[in-house]
Amino acid sequence: MAAVRNVRGARGSVSMASRVALFASLAGAGLLAACGGGGNGETGSPPTAPAGSARTVSGRINYSGTALGSHKIVVVLNRQGDAGPPAYSAVLSRPGEYAIGDVADGSYTVLAFIDLGDDMGAPQADEPTGVYDPGGDGTPDVVIVRDGGPASGIDVAIKDPSR
Numbered sequence: 001m002a003a004v005r006n007v008r009g010a011r012g013s014v015s016m017a018s019r020v021a022l023f024a025s026l027a028g029a030g031l032l033a034a035c036g037g038g039g040n041g042e043t044g045s046p047p048t049a050p051a052g053s054a055r056t057v058s059g060r061i062n063y064s065g066t067a068l069g070s071h072k073i074v075v076v077l078n079r080q081g082d083a084g085p086p087a088y089s090a091v092l093s094r095p096g097e098y099a100i101g102d103v104a105d106g107s108y109t110v111l112a113f114i115d116l117g118d119d120m121g122a123p124q125a126d127e128p129t130g131v132y133d134p135g136g137d138g139t140p141d142v143v144i145v146r147d148g149g150p151a152s153g154i155d156v157a158i159k160d161p162s163r
């Protein structure tokens, strides 16, 4: 189960509500698929898909530092070679699983950061960041969505800036 670990005080109520809404929509999509007789139906793909579904990039955001507080974690998919704004993004209140659905075919790098400025802008130097880099060589690895295939296990470890 995707346990909701922390419910501390009213400050988190708005974000919890949006999380609950997201989970509800995900559950609803799964329920519809189950009721439809199962299988990989070629029709009626939902706009938001559970992890592992077609056109979904998913994984886990890890962060063990202390900077999060009531700030948000922003996960962005940047289309490779595209200097424009992120192609897709998701916002989390806590480290944990994420899933970004309805992703167009393409090659992406994945960045996650803690939005200390609460401005949803590009990450600043003082904001803890991380990229999808399973090899750990410091260069973001490319995530490819092709023929609508899912990309799962796209985990990102957010680290505090080195001092």
Ligand SMILES: [Ca+2]
Pocket: 132, 133, 134, 135, 136, 137, 138, 139, 140, 141
């Ligand atoms: Ca790398």
